[in-house]
Amino acid sequence: MTINNHFAMEIIHQLNNELLKPASDGMPVCPDELNYFKNIARSYACTEQAIAVLSDMHTDTSYIYYGKFAETLGLKEDNKTERIYSIWEEKILQLIHPDDLNSKYLQELRFFHFVRKQPKDKQSSFFLMNKLRMKNLAGNYIWVLHRLFYIAMSPTSNNLWLALCLYNPLLFDISAKGIVANAVSGQTIELKDDNDLNILSRRERQVLQLISQGRTSKDIADELYISINTVNRHRQDILNKLQVRNSIEACRIAKEMKII
Structure with a gap:
């Protein structure tokens, strides 16, 4: 192996x-x-x-x-x-x-x-x-x-x-x-798994959960009553904190860590 x-x-x-x-x-x-x-x-x-x-x-x-x-x-x-x-x-x-x-x-x-x-x-x-x-x-x-x-x-x-x-x-x-x-x-x-929750903020977890459901930035902005620019900033912060290259990797890692 x-x-x-x-x-x-x-x-x-x-x-x-x-x-x-x-x-x-x-x-x-x-x-x-x-x-x-x-x-x-x-x-x-x-x-x-x-x-x-x-x-x-x-x-x-x-x-x-x-x-x-x-x-x-x-x-x-x-x-x-x-x-x-x-x-x-x-x-x-x-x-x-x-x-x-x-x-x-x-x-x-x-x-x-x-x-x-x-x-x-x-x-x-x-x-x-x-x-x-x-x-x-x-x-x-x-x-x-x-x-x-x-x-x-x-x-x-x-x-x-x-x-x-x-x-x-x-x-x-x-x-x-x-x-x-x-x-x-x-x-x-x-x-424990709940230690991982502190890696991302509550709002970032919400955004990532919606990303994992295939929602667009506009959909997420409408759902959370925030601007698209704010959504995009959250997206970048999530990638930086998880140190991954894209949202697909972020979702996979976050699910394995039970963040979402």
């Missing part, structure tokens, strides 16, 4: 638009800072025997560190470290059950919107954890714990810079599809 599911590709496109943003001044990040976070990822791989993936959003590059758990999945690497020119670790992602892969992308999108609403100095305190089925060396699906941390913002802009993904054996069950944990307070928050 490769990443060719249409819905998954739409979510990836949306996440790319949200995540892949260079530093605002175009200056490269100090290598010492990057090396500091590389060492953190390497430490997780060594101490937890995890697969650790450090993704650099400014350069669309990932650094993968293979702990011994990688051997269970048939991903043993002689040098235990790999650099790829993408924030999507396809060699790992292709082992995930297709249903769980779609869910993973959806939860990551929800988590991104959740983190973006937090104070900047608190954002790195939160992480997402969910369970996935992944193929092991024998070709059987086993349960795996996946964790996602947004560990660093750009020192030169307000954009996300580094994300860290960890893959370990699932040692305890997680009932929810996605749980956000605060590593400082210990508080946990279940990412």
